[in-house]
Amino acid sequence: MALENKFGIGDIVTFKTHPLLYDRYIKGDGKLVPPFMVVKEVFFEDKKKKIVDTSNGKTIAERIKYTCVFFDDNKSEFKTVVVYETMLNGFKNFYISRMDGEKKEEDSDYDSVIDEVSKYKDSSYLYGNIVYFKTKKLEILKKRSSVKNESITKESDDPIIEKRETFQYVVNYATPEFVLCGYKEELGEDLFYPNGSKKKIISKILYKVKWFNSNQMKFSEDFLPMECFIDKQPFPTLVPHNPKPDVDTSKA
Template identity: 50%
Template sequence: MEKPKFNVGELVVLKTHPLLKSYRIKGDGKLVPPILLVREVFIESKKKIICDDETGNVIAELIKYTCTYFNDAKSEFLEVVLYESMLDSFRNLKIEKITPDGIVQKDEKTIIEEIDGYKTPEYKYGEIFRLKTKKIEIYKKRSSKTFKVIKNEEGEEVLNPKESVQYVVNYTSPDFIVCGFKKNDEKNSHYPDGSLKKIVAENLFKIKWFNPFQQKFSEQYVPDSFLTDKMKLD
């Protein structure tokens, strides 16, 4: 049986994420997919058909993931099911930091080590927790160019390019208040031969936040491994 590449609570990205190839987003920032958190790992039976009978082309996989992300456009959590080959690890993202003095620093190692260092938190009623994806989402940057028409020494019109950089903060989550705890009704499961079928979180935290679009407070249970109380934003 194949072994899953990612675990519950791990950060993953769709392979199309532009920060896998560049430190800055080019084009429309709204088209960038969110950082995802693995909520469930499902290993299909070896009997599952993954190739088309007629052509032999691959049409599915044996390992798939239910992933969660925070949709800031509606202030709600959404889920998507994706196969393993569609995903990449957040550890491969290129992340830069801009200091208050405007100095650009390649900072992916520091941030990735910080996130890898987050332990599954202890339950603390009334305490503030953050989604583990938050720091990466608020550090995203987009570059764009504007051109000013000038004349060169020969009197010819030429375009003088100027690059600007701005933060792209879509999919950024608010801070949450932890207000409840329960054991997950779903459990890890196995096939009759003992091989692993499904992996889920054991513990769920109830979190509360203000939803500005509905003008009310929202609540939801999420896996404890989605959250941290150790994140520092600077």
């Protein structure tokens, strides 16, 4: 029976310990939260792969694993990690919302961001255009809650201890903007085992992007699957990042 992968190239995933899979806010140290990642490659182990320890009958591995990429904002560089399927969860299960001042957030606020990200389309290639890593908005909008006890004293009254909960954005793993500067097609070698079964799934097209590396004070470059990027601006600015394409009105 052929193996079926749960996630595809370009899907946004995270390690299943991510707190926003289970609650609307991060509690505790935000540095302990795993990143949102994009699937770069799907790999299928052959039947010879040992997934059960024969000495005790316990599962120790899986047949499907994913190479995922995320942005390390401390070193300002992309990193990859290989993770088995059951250790990952898809982004549609995340609790992510915008923070709108004093307005009480409703469930629809959480759904709207997920719906928006679900409609992302892969970036087209236009040399010199600005593009965005798919996880940018999710990383910037994740929030942490903390509770602080405050002592309030009024005249002729005993001090009253009040609990105050505050919320703040946690923006680790947030990415800069990237500029498109290269394009190449993958040859797609070694995609199948000798018996014809799938060995791996990869992207057919890679984009080369350039960005300012603030950690090393230089400009860095990397090739990544086109499915990692979008060209729709995730946050509006006074002046759009990319000019609108010229429209040929001569035939109108």
